Amino acid sequence: MTAQTASDPVANRVVIVRDVATLQAAVAAWRAAGERIALVPTMGALHAGHLSLVAAAKRRAGRALLSIFVNPTQFAPGEDFNSYPRSLAHDVDAFAAAGGDLIFAPEIEAVYPEGFATTVLVGGPAKAGLEDKFRPEHFAGVATVVAKLFQQCLPDAAIFGEKDYQQLKVVERMVRDLDFGIEIVAAPTLRAKDGLAFSTRNEYLSAAERARAPLLYAALIRCAGALRDGAAMDVALASARASLQNAGFAVDYFEARHAETLAPIAALGAAPVRLLAAVRLGATRLIDNVAV
Numbered sequence: 001m002t003a004q005t006a007s008d009p010v011a012n013r014v015v016i017v018r019d020v021a022t023l024q025a026a027v028a029a030w031r032a033a034g035e036r037i038a039l040v041p042t043m044g045a046l047h048a049g050h051l052s053l054v055a056a057a058k059r060r061a062g063r064a065l066l067s068i069f070v071n072p073t074q075f076a077p078g079e080d081f082n083s084y085p086r087s088l089a090h091d092v093d094a095f096a097a098a099g100g101d102l103i104f105a106p107e108i109e110a111v112y113p114e115g116f117a118t119t120v121l122v123g124g125p126a127k128a129g130l131e132d133k134f135r136p137e138h139f140a141g142v143a144t145v146v147a148k149l150f151q152q153c154l155p156d157a158a159i160f161g162e163k164d165y166q167q168l169k170v171v172e173r174m175v176r177d178l179d180f181g182i183e184i185v186a187a188p189t190l191r192a193k194d195g196l197a198f199s200t201r202n203e204y205l206s207a208a209e210r211a212r213a214p215l216l217y218a219a220l221i222r223c224a225g226a227l228r229d230g231a232a233m234d235v236a237l238a239s240a241r242a243s244l245q246n247a248g249f250a251v252d253y254f255e256a257r258h259a260e261t262l263a264p265i266a267a268l269g270a271a272p273v274r275l276l277a278a279v280r281l282g283a284t285r286l287i288d289n290v291a292v
């Protein structure tokens with residue numbers, strides 16, 4: 001079954017598919033025509049950051065495929081699964097305007113049919129003690145759904161945002177370990193003018209919180225600059241954490257890690273370093289990261 005939104009002519013060029021057989025027929029037809037297919041996995045509620053991933057997909061492949069699935073297994077009980085924004089009509093229009101071709105928006109049964117009993121457990125970057133320390137089941141849910149979406153969509157490439165840096169490293173690890181044969185493309189974080197990374201969860205911020213939220217990115221770039229200027233790692237990190245706490249953020253972590261393995265790093269040296277942070281501002285949790 002395929003469905004198309006009726007209203008406007010641009011959106012009508014995007015096909016919305018809900019079942020795997022139709023999806024795979026479309027992908028097979030493109031492949032038979034010699035076209036490359038790039039997948040952008042999302043949970044919908046598209047914003048400018050997501051659309052920059054669609055643009056990256058279009059630069060790499062003739063066909064851009066968007067998946068929209070709010071994946072219950074990557075939310076812990078008490079997290080925002082039920083209240084997570086859902087806006088399919090808006091997403092169709094935005095994806096069409098960005099030049100996208102097909103949206104795969106499966107029902108829950110198409111991803112987790114009755115009796116589903118498989119979990120993909122990644123070690124290494126998924127056990128780095130960052131997001132996993134605060135959301136222990138999260139990356140099992142992410143890896144399992146990404147593996148499933150890869151098998152369903154069979155893309156040549158898949159685009160992931162550096163915004164979710166640990167997730168990007170987990171997906172890269174899984175694809176190498178399990179020989180998925182899919183090129184993983186990392187897309188830079190798209191930010192509002194004041195530096196705040198676009199995120200669906202920014203919608204939860206009050207006006208006062210939204211005004212303060214850019215301090216997270218400011219603290220990251222100030223810390224990265226201090227490290228490049230020779231500041232001691234522990235001093236620079238402690239100062240960044242303190243500045244955020246003084247500004248009213250609760251800091252889950254603010255850490256320097258090896259940019260590929262996410263292993264702890266004691267000092268700047270030959271290894272590439274990434275600063276990664278998660279903070280809470282009122283009821284909203286924000287994550288961000290920068291290269292050093």
Ligand code: AMP
Nearest residue numbers: 042043049160161163164189190197198
């Ligand atoms: P989500 O719908 O939040 O699961 O995100 C889907 C994809 O969009 C993930 O690969 C995210 O890393 C990416 N993404 C989210 N926000 C941004 C952003 N501000 N810039 C670039 N990519 C982003």
